[in-house]
Amino acid sequence: MKSGLITIKDLARELKISASTVSRALKDHPDISAETKRAVNELAKKLNYQPNAVALSLKQRRSNTIGIIIPEIVHYFFSSVISGIEDVAYDAGFNVIICQSNEKYEREVANAKTLLASRVDGILVSVSKETEDFSHFYNLRNNNIPLVFYDRIVPGLEADQVIIDDFDAAYRATRHLIDSGRQHIAHFAGPQKLLIGKQRKDGYIKALKEAGLDVDEDLIIEADSFEKARLAIMKLLNTGKKFDGLFATNDLTAIGAMQTIQKRGIKIPDEIAIVGFSDGRFSGITDPTLTSVDQHGYEMGTIATEMLLKRITSEDDEYPFETKVLDANLIVRGSSL
Incomplete structure (x- = not known):
């Protein structure tokens, strides 16, 4: 067996059956016998076969991956947002790619290009401090990538957003x-x-x-x-x-x-x-x-992700964009008492 990632063709060659039979066995197709399914699944487990995510995304037209553009991961607020995003995405069967702009415009543009090339299904964005030209976000929209802005938004760009007052x-x-x-x-x-x-x-x-x-x-x-x-x-x-x-x-x-x-x-x-x-x-x-x-960073992350997943999975491309405003409460402590 060759080194590297195991493919369906490798499994078929080892079992001396067709690649289409292996594919259907892995999908538990009713036309494939129980004995063949058992043999295919045992070999797949033994050789640590993993489906080709890129090929599946091309076939299904969905990667089940969302992107995050975040200004600073070390900032407690933004790390709380990430926790909320990942919890909702994981429960929904989505993977998350995290990109950090480090409050730089050029890095934010590069982040947007990277996520577009990675075929993500949608992107959650908080704009960097330097950003004044928003054309990279319009480019994402023009490529039919759903966007949800959280905390820092783009004035005038129609998109879903979650903010506080x-x-x-x-x-x-x-x-x-x-x-x-x-x-x-x-x-x-x-x-x-x-x-x-x-x-x-x-x-x-x-x-x-x-x-x-x-x-x-x-x-x-x-x-x-x-x-x-x-x-x-x-x-x-x-x-x-x-x-x-x-x-x-x-x-x-x-x-x-x-x-x-x-x-x-x-x-x-x-x-x-x-x-x-x-x-x-x-x-x-x-x-x-x-x-x-x-x-309420964690809550902001969960709500923003729910909005994005709704936008990704909806069959209605025309439903209006939403803005959700969260109440921010003052926690009084010793520095002002």
């Missing part, structure tokens, strides 16, 4: 700081070209205006990572600008700010209260523990 979540997070007596609240914002970054900033501004507080542009700084937050908070503290609260666009940004503030001998929350966003694994182990918005 970022505006309302940011409003409630800022309102919590105001209700706890904070009058000068800074915001470390995400990129404003991303819809989620803009909506979180807008929710923050609405809460300030509604409470009759000034919107101080000097307290709004684009900083959406641990390192950026450390540099931004040092610069802000060095200016002597007064602030007693901080709403950060994600937890790692909040934690970067927390650590730097504490190194300067400033007490949290007595002097500065802090709220993050995403309620990741670190929010419950910081000292003090971090108040944060729960984005």
Whole structure:
């Protein structure tokens, strides 16, 4: 027997029967005798025969594989999304190919090309921070690849999507700081070209205006990572600008700010209260523990996958696209009490 993957022809040659007989035996066809089925299946097991997935996908016009384009796997929120996706896909008999854009536009484009070449049945996407040209997603649509966007979407592109109400979540997070007596609240914002970054900033501004507080542009700084937050908070503290609260666009940004503030001998929350966003694994182990918005990543992943599988398996190509908005609740902890 030759080395490499075993084929139906190899089994047929070994058993001295036709390849079509082997194929039908493996499919438990009623025209094939029980003795032949037994011989074929025993040899297939012995030689570790595996069906040719590519050939099956071409024949069935479905690969039973979906793709994921994710900005950062190391981010707790996105890893939670992946867990939800894989659980639903596995139960439905689908395999998952995970591609990471690493927040880079060029890598995202390459991811899209890779998944298209891999003949996936559909793709789940969260857009990178750098992406402003969305033509690669339109190309996927033009190739009849169903898309479901989660968390970060493409404005104007008709597609299924699962999001949270970022505006309302940011409003409630800022309102919590105001209700706890904070009058000068800074915001470390995400990129404003991303819809989620803009909506979180807008929710923050609405809460300030509604409470009759000034919107101080000097307290709004684009900083959406641990390192950026450390540099931004040092610069802000060095200016002597007064602030007693901080709403950060994600937890790692909040934690970067927390650590730097504490190194300067400033007490949290007595002097500065802090709220993050995403309620990741670190929010419950910081000292003090971090108040944060729960984005429900696992639930977002399960719902997005259910939507994609529905789109893949539906015989109705015309049913309307759906947008599902999840409620994001504020988990209050020690950093703001």
